[in-house]
Amino acid sequence: MTHVSIQELTKIYPGSVTPALDRLSIEIASGELTALLGPSGCGKTTTMKMIAGLLETTSGDILFNDRSILRDKPENRGVVMVFQNYLLFPYMSVADNVGFGLKMRKTDPAEIKRRVGEMLDLVKLPDVGDRKPSALSGGQQQRIALARALIVQPEVLLLDEPLSNLDAHLRFEMRDLIRQLQQDMGITTIFVTHDQEEAVVLADRVALILDGQMKQYDTPDAFYKRPVDEATARFFGGHNFIPGTSNGGVFDGLLGKLVLPDGAISGPGKLTFRPENVRIGHTHGEANNLNATLEDVIYLGTQTRLKLRVGDVGVEAVVNPNEVEGFSPGDSVPIHLPPATLWVIA
Ligand code: ATP
Numbered sequence: 001m002t003h004v005s006i007q008e009l010t011k012i013y014p015g016s017v018t019p020a021l022d023r024l025s026i027e028i029a030s031g032e033l034t035a036l037l038g039p040s041g042c043g044k045t046t047t048m049k050m051i052a053g054l055l056e057t058t059s060g061d062i063l064f065n066d067r068s069i070l071r072d073k074p075e076n077r078g079v080v081m082v083f084q085n086y087l088l089f090p091y092m093s094v095a096d097n098v099g100f101g102l103k104m105r106k107t108d109p110a111e112i113k114r115r116v117g118e119m120l121d122l123v124k125l126p127d128v129g130d131r132k133p134s135a136l137s138g139g140q141q142q143r144i145a146l147a148r149a150l151i152v153q154p155e156v157l158l159l160d161e162p163l164s165n166l167d168a169h170l171r172f173e174m175r176d177l178i179r180q181l182q183q184d185m186g187i188t189t190i191f192v193t194h195d196q197e198e199a200v201v202l203a204d205r206v207a208l209i210l211d212g213q214m215k216q217y218d219t220p221d222a223f224y225k226r227p228v229d230e231a232t233a234r235f236f237g238g239h240n241f242i243p244g245t246s247n248g249g250v251f252d253g254l255l256g257k258l259v260l261p262d263g264a265i266s267g268p269g270k271l272t273f274r275p276e277n278v279r280i281g282h283t284h285g286e287a288n289n290l291n292a293t294l295e296d297v298i299y300l301g302t303q304t305r306l307k308l309r310v311g312d313v314g315v316e317a318v319v320n321p322n323e324v325e326g327f328s329p330g331d332s333v334p335i336h337l338p339p340a341t342l343w344v345i346a
Helices: 044-052 094-104 109-122 138-150 168-185 196-202 220-225 230-235
Strands: 004-011 021-028 033-037 059-064 079-082 156-160 188-193 205-210 213-218 240-247 250-253 256-259 266-273 289-299 304-310 313-319 332-336 343-345
Touching: 004 044, 021 044, 021 205, 021 213, 033 044, 033 196, 044 079, 044 156, 044 188, 079 138, 094 109, 094 138, 109 138, 138 168, 168 196, 188 196, 196 220, 205 220, 205 230, 213 220, 213 230, 230 266, 240 313, 304 332
Parallel strands: 033 188, 033 205, 079 156, 156 188
Antiparallel strands: 004 021, 004 059, 205 213, 240 250, 240 266, 250 256, 266 343, 289 304, 289 332, 304 313
16 A cells, blocks of 8 residues: 655756646545646646656655655556556557566466456456457557556556547446546556546546646545635636625625635635526525526526526526526526535635
């Protein structure tokens, strides 16, 4: 079991003035899966390569179980990295690909055969050992790449966008398989993705990185409920932002006075709430009831997006279609903002 501590990790590429990664600090408990989340170019792959030992660090440290690994050669770090484009050896059979790491460790051939069989079972491809990788689909190749990584029982598994080349159906399947294998084997894992949904479904904790800077390192839930700033909230999609002032308990802004949950900051800021937390109808005996005007209705299939106006302020809501049956643009719509779903950012 390996606890990973990344401390102020920084990379400035030669010839560049701005860091590709700027003082990243995260702690990953043994057996946990952390997702590094961010848009293209934010520094995710740079981070992974430094952990794997494929790229020199500019400053900062990486510790496994309280010991710095920076001076260790890549092959001695106990790290295995799976890339987006699988990188299987094309001329080797699938079984030889999966067993490659054990062969390098001079494991007994009979033992290799046994463990390759076990791994192929685990990734649900028991019958493809004799084929060449080119005779497999993209999804199957990706599962083989995972098997090849896991067979050596790495201390730390690095997965760099492993699902991005797969279609939606296979992505869901692989996502579940990765989570199951990672938990069963208790391997501390770092998973890179630009897809916020993938990050929240897979990870114990998510580190959101924007332009080389880590914005928030938190449980998936916290990104929805307590984003640290507007950029973070926006990355998770569809927040409302209302300027005003908080006294900790009440927010006074363009929507009037609204009751806040415990723990909200005081001072000038922006009230933020997610469209799916806007309720249609007033809740009796509670604060935070407002009257809105319906401006537009956008059907999304299983949900409906509403563009509302409260006074001069636009508010977005996402509701069940049956909640707004019979409402038309121009109508007055009573809404409720549950205090527990509000949050204030500086
Ligand atoms: P993607 O999702 O597209 O893979 P990423 O988040 O993994 O992106 P990185 O590949 O880590 O991003 O790149 C971070 C920044 O560092 C980018 O601005 C990139 O242009 C720059 N960069 C990456 N590799 C080098 C290099 N070898 N030399 C100079 N700059 C580099």
